[in-house]
Amino acid sequence: MKSPSPFAPRGPGLFGQPPALQAQAKFQQALAHHQNGQLAQALQLYEQVIALQPKHFDALHFAGVILLQSGQPQQAVALMDRAVKIDRNHAAIHNNRGAAYAELKEYDFAISNYSKAIALDGAFANAYNNRGCALIKLNRHAQAIDDFDKAIAIQPNYFEAFNNRGNALSELRRYEEARSSFERAVELNPQSADAHWNLGMCALRMGDFEPGWLHSEWRLSRWRELGWKDEYTGTRWTGAETIEGRTILIHSEQGLGDTIQFCRYAPEVAKLGARVILEVQPTLLPLLTGLPDVTLVARGSALPPYDLYCPLLTVPMILKTDLSNIPARHVPASADKARRERWSALLGERSKPRVGIAWSGNANHVDDYKRSLSLEAFSQVLCDEVAWISLHKDVRDTDQAVLKKLSQISDFASQQGDFMDAVAMCEQLDLIITIDSSLAHLGASMGKPVWLLLCHNADWRWLTDRTDSPWYASMTLYRQDTPGDWTGLLQRVRDDLRARFA
The missing domain is CATH 3.40.50.2000 (Glycogen Phosphorylase B;)
Structure with missing residues (x-):
């Protein structure tokens, strides 16, 4: 026998309680779990509500939101489609369905939904911000900036809109304006790694390396996203610690190209009197064997003892790199x-x-x-x-x-x-x-x-x-x-x- 769908309608429930009362009680429980960040429990209860009342708008909507938050945008769209058929004049669901389409990289559909949300609520700052982000993906940056400006006019301290506005301005190479927008984002949210990172990249791109390196250090708060392992122990070298006569582990942190470009800094650290271990991606190990005064190890292998460690792209900041003193490139090993x-x-x-x-x-x-x-x-x-x-x-x-x-x-x-x-x-x-x-x-x-x-x-x-x-x-x-x-x-x-x- 075919198993019943978890969203299939059911008859009177336990103790003969009417489905509508059961559904409302379960919905309140689901909402409480959702607001407390207990998404799995909330989704299970929303599904039970939908099983009892297949046209329960809020349960369909919020279950779709959780599916979106859980990385299931296609399923989110399916539930939100059902909800929209019940109430087409609800601005928030069009905004959220737009976000689901954006996750699916279907940006035209996303923009259509955001536009519907804005038509229903002209003061919906989040919908303007979201539409701006989708427009960036379609290279419609001037329109995106206009949307971010509208979001900021509605909500003057809208951190995300300032940050995204900076990104759109950067895409048009309006870097001075972009930098100002990123600086405002940092003022509004001083603990945002994204805003500091964006500001750092903008400054570096403009050739202003000192603040660029400094702000880009905020990437270190997202070490898992950079593919780091968590076994780096001891003291991280910041430039303040003495390294002469000590062993320092410098580890790669981003892509293959970054390691090829910045491996030139490992010998520079060795010149300061340190014994240098450079941890690199395994595929690059034979390429970089000629690095002078550097011991290479493959990422994922056992590490030798070390006194200090440092991410590879932090070294240029410590050595105060600017456009006038970039070290010479490292010439990689030749093929045999x-x-x-x-x-x-x-x-x-x-x-x-x-x-x-x-x-x-x-x-x-x-x-x-x-x-x-x-x-x-x-x-x-x-x-x-x-x-x-x-x-x-x-x-x-x-x-x-x-x-x-x-x-x-x-x-x-x-x-x-x-x-x-x-x-x-x-x-x-x-x-x-x-x-x-x-x-x-x-x-x-x-x-x-x-x-x-x-x-x-x-x-x-x-x-x-x-x-x-x-x-x-x-x-x-x-x-x-x-x-x-x-x-x-x-x-x-x-x-x-x-x-x-x-």
Whole structure:
């Protein structure tokens, strides 16, 4: 026999009590649990209410809210759809359903719901703020700023709106205004790691490194999100502690590209008289073996004894790094002879200049939606003057069919193993064209010419309004003229390619 749905209506309950009375009693219990943050208990009771009264608007609505809070936006939408059929003139449910659609990355539906909430309640500051966030995702930043301004006009001390407003202004490269907005957000919520982080990134992007490093230290309050393990014990080095003659563990904390870029600081700490242990991602271990005066260990392996520890990206702050004193890049290890010969055979006879390409990065990166592009879009840059080599070890499903059609691109995804295969490939290239990813850092650290394709509001390390990088002498930066527009950028790249290899 088929099990009854947990939302199926039932008859009179215990002791013959009418369903309506049972439902109301359970709803009050659910509401109390919900308000106390006991979400599992509240959801169970809301479900019982819905089973007794399938058209109980508040139970459907609040159960949907809990499902959204619990990371189940699709189920949240389903319940809220049922609630909206009961009452279409309830502003809050349109706002919450918009939030569920935003979690599903269905931003047009999210905006439609937020707009309905605003139409029903013109003073709904949260709906304006939420709509602004969805508009950012669609590169409609000027409209987003207008929504954040409206939210702030309604609620002058609206911390989230100031913080989000700063993000939208940054996307338009209006950095002075963005910085002011972030500063106001910090004033309103001095304990917000997000606001301090945003302010720090804005200052760093503007080349104002001292306050930038300082505010970016707030990331350390979210160490689990950075993938740290919790075994780091003892004293964290802040720069105040003496390190001469002591052992310090410097640990990587973010992506592969960050480690490649900032590993240059480990030898700088060794110059201060410390014995330096650098913990890195296992895949990078063979790449970084040449770091002078540094002992490497793989993340996840047993750590040797140490006196102090320090996150890798804190070291530039301690050493007072600014644009005038950035240490020289670390040149990574070369591929061994056997690997070089293997890749020479795979790449075949050189008949044209070889250009390695990467058009997308980590799909889970928070900024992937704006820094990666599809192969179909990237293919605009292809020309006949060069041999095109895909550097991708993993090609996204959405690009597979396009890659098969583009016969001018040689694909070696199946031949790649560890990161040293990427090194061996890059060693035999004349140029690398890539989006902002670890491959950009790898190629530039090797001294290869790298043309870096950047979104309109690029990561802080690429600064603003310049085509070179103080971190890598061999790198050339190409920036979008407007948010989301790769077409003009790729046309410039294509023109420069033809001029370079004519």
